[in-house]
Amino acid sequence: xxxxxxxxxxxxxxxxxxxxxxxxxxxxxxxxxxxxxxxxxxxxxxxxxxxxxxxxxxxxxxxxxxxxxxxxxxxxxxxxxxxxxxxxxxxxxxxxxxxxxxxxxxxxxxxxxxxxxxxxxxxxxxxxxxxxxxxxxxxxxxxxxxxxxxxxxxxxxxxxxxxxxxxxxxxxxxxxxxxxxxxxxxxxxxxxxxxxxxxxxxxxxxxxxxxxxxxxxxxxxxxxxxxxxxxxxxxxxxxxxxxxxxxxxxxxxxxxxxxxxxxxxxxxxxxxxxxxxxxxxxxxxxxxxxxxxxxxxxxxxxxxxxxxxxxxxxxxxxxxxxxxxxxxxxxxxxxxxxxxxxxxxxxxxxxxxxxxxxxxxxxxxxxxxxxxxxxxxxxxxxxxxxxxxxxxxxxxxxxxxxxxxxxxxxxxxxxxxxxxxxxxxxxxxxxxxxxxxxxxxxxxxxxxxxxxxxxxxxxxxxxxxxxxxxxxxxxxxxxxxxxxxxxxxxxxxxxxxxxxxxxxxxxxxxxxxxxxxxxxxxxxxxxxxxxxxxxxxxxxxxxxxxxxxxxxxxxxxxxxxxxxxxxxxxxxxxxxxxxxxxxxxxxxxxxxxxxxxxxxxxxxxxxxxxxxxxxxxxxxxxxxxxxxxxxxxxxxxxxxxxxxxxxxxxxxxxxxxxxxxxxxxxxxxxxxxxxxxxxxxxxxxxxxxxxxxxxxxxxxxxxxxxxxxxxxxxxxxxxxxxxxxxxxxxxxxxxxxxxxxxxxxxxxxxxxxxxxxxxxxxxxxxxxxxxxxxxxxxxxxxxxxxxxxxxxxxxxxxxxxxxxxxxxxxxxxxxxxxxxxxxxxxxxxxxxxxxxxxxxxxxxxxxxxxxxxxxxxxxxxxxxxxxxx
Numbered sequence: 012x013x014x015x016x017x018x019x020x021x022x023x024x025x026x027x028x029x030x031x032x033x034x035x036x037x038x039x040x041x042x043x044x045x046x047x048x049x050x051x052x053x054x055x056x057x058x059x060x061x062x063x064x065x066x067x068x069x070x071x072x073x074x075x076x077x078x079x080x081x082x083x084x085x086x087x088x089x090x091x092x093x094x095x096x097x098x099x100x101x102x103x104x105x106x107x108x109x110x111x112x113x114x115x116x117x118x119x120x121x122x123x124x125x126x127x128x129x130x131x132x133x134x135x136x137x138x139x140x141x142x143x144x145x146x147x148x149x150x151x152x153x154x155x156x157x158x159x160x161x162x163x164x165x166x167x168x169x170x171x172x173x174x175x176x177x178x179x180x181x182x183x184x185x186x187x188x189x190x191x192x193x194x195x196x197x198x199x200x201x202x203x204x205x206x207x208x209x210x211x212x213x214x215x216x217x218x219x220x221x222x223x224x225x226x227x228x229x230x231x232x233x234x235x236x237x238x239x240x241x242x243x244x245x246x247x248x249x250x251x252x253x254x255x256x257x258x259x260x261x262x263x264x265x266x267x268x269x270x271x272x273x274x275x276x277x278x279x280x281x282x283x284x285x286x287x288x289x290x291x292x293x294x295x296x297x298x299x300x301x302x303x304x305x306x307x308x309x310x311x312x313x314x315x316x317x318x319x320x321x322x323x324x325x326x327x328x329x330x331x332x333x334x335x336x337x338x339x340x341x342x343x344x345x346x347x348x349x350x351x352x353x354x355x356x357x358x359x360x361x362x363x364x365x366x367x368x369x370x371x372x373x374x375x376x377x378x379x380x381x382x383x384x385x386x387x388x389x390x391x392x393x394x395x396x397x398x399x400x401x402x403x404x405x406x407x408x409x410x411x412x413x414x415x416x417x418x419x420x421x422x423x424x425x426x427x428x429x430x431x432x433x434x435x436x437x438x439x440x441x442x443x444x445x446x447x448x449x450x451x452x453x454x455x456x457x458x459x460x461x462x463x464x465x466x467x468x469x470x471x472x473x474x475x476x477x478x479x480x481x482x483x484x485x486x487x488x489x490x491x492x493x494x495x496x497x498x499x500x501x502x503x504x505x506x507x508x509x510x511x512x513x514x515x516x517x518x519x520x521x522x523x524x525x526x527x528x529x530x531x532x533x534x535x536x537x538x539x540x541x542x543x544x545x546x547x548x549x550x551x552x553x554x555x556x557x558x559x560x561x562x563x564x565x566x567x568x569x570x571x572x573x574x575x576x577x578x579x580x581x582x583x584x585x586x587x588x589x590x591x592x593x594x595x596x597x598x599x600x601x602x603x604x605x606x607x608x609x610x611x612x613x614x615x616x617x618x619x620x621x622x623x624x625x626x627x628x629x630x631x632x633x634x635x636x637x638x639x640x641x642x643x644x645x646x647x648x649x650x651x652x653x654x655x656x657x658x659x660x661x662x663x664x665x666x667x668x669x670x671x672x673x674x675x676x677x678x679x680x681x682x683x684x685x686x687x688x689x690x691x692x693x694x695x696x697x698x699x700x701x702x703x704x705x706x707x708x709x710x711x712x713x714x715x716x717x718x719x720x721x722x723x724x725x726x727x728x729x730x731x732x733x734x735x736x737x738x739x740x741x742x743x744x745x746x747x748x749x750x751x752x753x754x755x756x757x758x759x760x761x762x763x764x765x766x767x768x769x770x771x772x773x774x775x776x777x778x779x780x781x782x783x784x785x786x787x788x789x790x791x792x793x794x795x796x797x798x799x800x801x802x803x804x805x806x807x808x809x810x811x812x813x814x815x816x817x818x819x820x821x822x823x824x825x826x827x828x829x830x831x832x833x834x835x836x837x838x839x840x841x842x843x844x845x846x847x848x849x850x851x852x853x854x855x856x857x858x859x860x861x862x863x864x865x866x867x868x869x870x871x872x873x874x875x876x877x878x879x880x
Contacts, residue, residue: 033578047841052476057172059606061130065271071812074807076163077449077747078691078692078757079173079174079350080173080803080819081173082171083104084103085167086167092164092165099117101294109121112159116335117156118145118159122183122185123186126155128153129185129797131183132840133190133447137317137444138180139424139517141156143513144513152843153768154765154768159337160337160362162221162223163357167197170189170593171186174197176694180540183717184797184798186824190358205223205236206224208221211341212246214630215332219243220244221244223242227457235346235406237342241337241339241340242336245336246334251785252328256325256377258280258322258323258376259278259396261278261280261281262318263282265313267300267302271315271800275318275394275417276835278284278596282305283406290466292384294382300382310385316391316393319393319396319397320393322399322471324376325642329369332367334472335360335364339361341357343358351432351433357426359424360423362422364416364419364420368413369415370412379407379512380404381404381469386401386402403468403766404469405471406463407465409467409493410633411457411459418450419450421429436527437523437525437527438527438822442522444517449514451512452511456505457646458504459501459502459504460498460502460503461492461502463502465484466484477734491704494625494631495631497620500616508550508648508659509552509658510548511549511658512546514544521539524536530680531680532678533678536674537674538673541669542668545667551652559614602829614642622634662770666705668703669700669701669702672699675694676694677690678693689747689748691744693745694744695741696740698740701736702735702736703732723753740798746759759801760801765797771829772792794829796827796829800823803819803821805819805821
């Protein structure tokens with residue numbers, strides 16, 4: 012077991028940093044000499060400056076006029092916000108960094124070195140949340156916002172607030188980012204803007220493109236409309252090497268006499284007790300692989316070095332290629348019927364579709380049975396672990412893992428608001444928002460393996476920073492074994508139908524009253540925000556396995572024929588079916604109890620090489636279109652149902668809702684101190700948070716116990732809801748003092764929060780994400796928000812127009828960091844928490860637990876292994 016989020020340690024680490032900003036503009040002044048009396052000058056109503064210089068000047072003025080620490084970016088004109096998406100543009104601001112997609116495109120932002128979940132992202136002043144999951148093939152489920160579906164062309168400004176005020180929404184311990192979409196009165200009159208750009212990923216075979224079209228008009232300075240679309244089509248390809256963890260061998264007692272044998276953990280790789288058949292490399296079948304053998308075959312190493320030396324748990328070369336397409340639309344209405352009223356309605360729509368094919372060729376380290384020969388390690392003292400730098404591994408095995416990813420994300424936002432001047436001294440600001448975002452990922456898996464004991468040997472070299480693997484067959488002399496279709500088959504492989512759906516909804520209302528007295532400006536108001544997220548894991552592994560193989564690849568199904576010889580792993584004759592309801596060819600429909608005749612495998616083992624071909628990348632490629640058609644993947648996809656198990660990216664399903672009610676009061680003012688101007692802001696925010704989260708379980712259906720030959724009704728999913736409530740006082744204060752007209756000093760102190768990861772907040776639950784159920788996660792519903800006490804000091808020199816030089820120092824004292832602790836414990840450890848951990852196990856995991864415990868797999872897998880087992 013591992014990954015137990017614990018109660019926060021209240022002694023906080025401190026984050027210290029010094030940031031500088033340099034933006035210098037050289038301003039030339041023109042002087043003219045007059046030779047004759049000049050004609051009378053014509054009086055102009057206004058001088059309008061546009062272009063990049065005007066944009067920089069606008070950003071510099073926004074920074075200069077603020078009381079606290081902010082930075083901003085403004086569009087130089089409608090549709091001319093820099094960069095391909097809004098995240099790329101924000102990264103131009105000092106102290107902001109990006110996390111990137113595997114294609115290199117900016118995805119999420121972080122401020123001042125804290126994680127992406129510590130940044131609060133607002134759209135037109137309202138909270139925004141996306142249902143997407145971060146990078147392709149990832150399962151991000153925290154509070155970060157994927158911003159690659161928001162094109163820069165549809166925005167007019169972005170402000171990054173590093174020292175908050177009481178009137179700002181809480182939740183960003185690192186800072187707050189407010190994105191302001193384009194509106195018609197940003198540029199008055201009739202305006203149009205069109206862009207079209209070609210794009211080329213260096214490794215991709217095809218060109219992509221992106222563009223936008225916007226039209227805006229205002230009438231009589233009282234009403235305006237802006238509408239536009241933007242799109243992007245990127246063709247991408249990424250290659251690389253990955254190590255999915257690292258592992259040392261799990262030595263048998265005969266293989267090490269050391270008192271510290273297997274003391275450093277890991278141990279996912281077991282060296283056989285005797286040389287198996289067809290190991291090659293001159294090894295004799297049946298020879299004991301004991302301590303003497305290992306020392307003799309690995310000269311210069313001690314048994315402790317062999318014991319503690321690590322290799323990749325799964326070492327794999329990967330190729331991911333496909334397209335990332337995005338379509339967006341914006342409609343903004345703005346009305347200013349009189350100088351005292353400003354009304355607006357902003358709507359944004361976004362659709363992002365990723366279509367990738369990902370192929371990996373994996374050297375099996377975990378659960379493998381390679382025999383190490385001529386190992387070299389990186390250090391002599393391996394008591395705390397060491398790394399294998401070179402070696403030969405006989406009896407190796409590889410598997411091809413193919414996953415086509417189709418990810419659809421949709422986003423819609425409606426944001427009405429009004430700013431009203433009730434009297435000369437009293438203003439009212441009202442705003443509402445509703446957003447919805449939906450995500451659906453299809454990521455079926457086809458896993459094909461080489462035959463264990465077929466003479467494959469791996470030459471491993473980890474001396475140049477990236478491990479290099481060379482596979483040969485020492486029995487046949489073949490050197491291109493990984494690019495040979497006939498080398499692969501089911502051989503213990505599998506197929507999976509694991510899909511994920513997410514629905515995120517936000518709604519809220521904010522209001523503030525601003526009272527401008529002659530001495531100070533007083534603002535008070537409140538906000539209510541409701542955010543909910545539901546994650547569903549849809550699984551149909553058994554159903555598809557029954558189609559493809561006639562028998563499940565990983566589960567010994569109940570019934571008269573439990574040897575699994577009719578499926579992808581065997582060559583036996585067809586017999587009666589035994590499978591899950593409502594599997595194709597299983598003999599059961601709607602709970603019927605009379606078996607039909609077994610219909611056979613859609614793709615038997617002997618047919619597998621016909622779906623593979625050699626490829627220039629160095630390992631075989633799968634013809635997915637042909638495989639999906641013959642394997643009837645469409646039927647498996649269409650009948651997938653929600654379950655309690657995690658997705659193939661490790662995300663656990665469930666429901667989460669967060670309701671936040673907050674009130675604030677804030678004072679702004681200015682005064683003369685020593686003849687210079689001092690501006691100040693001080694306030695207090697009080698927020699009450701109510702969190703509701705659901706834990707999922709799948710109680711056994713008692714009707715299944717009465718069905719003959721293993722017929723099975725679908726297992727229901729039951730939600731158990733838990734609600735917690737807490738409140739926070741969040742004071743803040745800032746000063747901005749002009750040392751002289753062009754030199755400004757700032758100081759700010761505040762308290763901010765970031766709420767805990769929703770995936771860790773469910774009622775105490777155990778979940779398991781790996782097929783063997785060897786690694787699990789415990790949640791902790793008592794986690795409280797991170798609290799940060801912030802101090803900011805700064806000095807800014809404004810050189811004129813758009814130029815300035817800024818120096819900032821900040822300190823964050825953060826409390827509430829969760830610590831993920833890892834324990835190696837028996838399942839009986841969970842009993843003290845009254846956790847029904849068996850409900851978290853899939854049928855595959857239940858079977859593998861029986862196998863790893865050396866127990867016979869029962870005919871009814873609802874008879875779960877006990878903690879004692």
